[in-house]
């Protein structure tokens with residue numbers, strides 16, 4: 284496993300928007316829509332998006348703060 288390797292992923296929500304993520308990273312965030320995806324790696328070149336990663340309580344708090352800010 285080489286450090287610093289990046290692999291191209293395709294966001295399910297943005298459909299054709301491609302972005303790169305560090306290989307073997309389990310949670311990646313789409314820079315376009317901000318969705319965090321849970322990734323399963325068959326090997327360091329073959330990622331599979333398995334679903335949306337759950338938000339942490341801290342992130343939920345931050346989101347609520349943003350929504351209540353005028």
Ligand SMILES: [Zn+2]
Nearest residue numbers: 294297313316
């Ligand atoms: Zn996206």
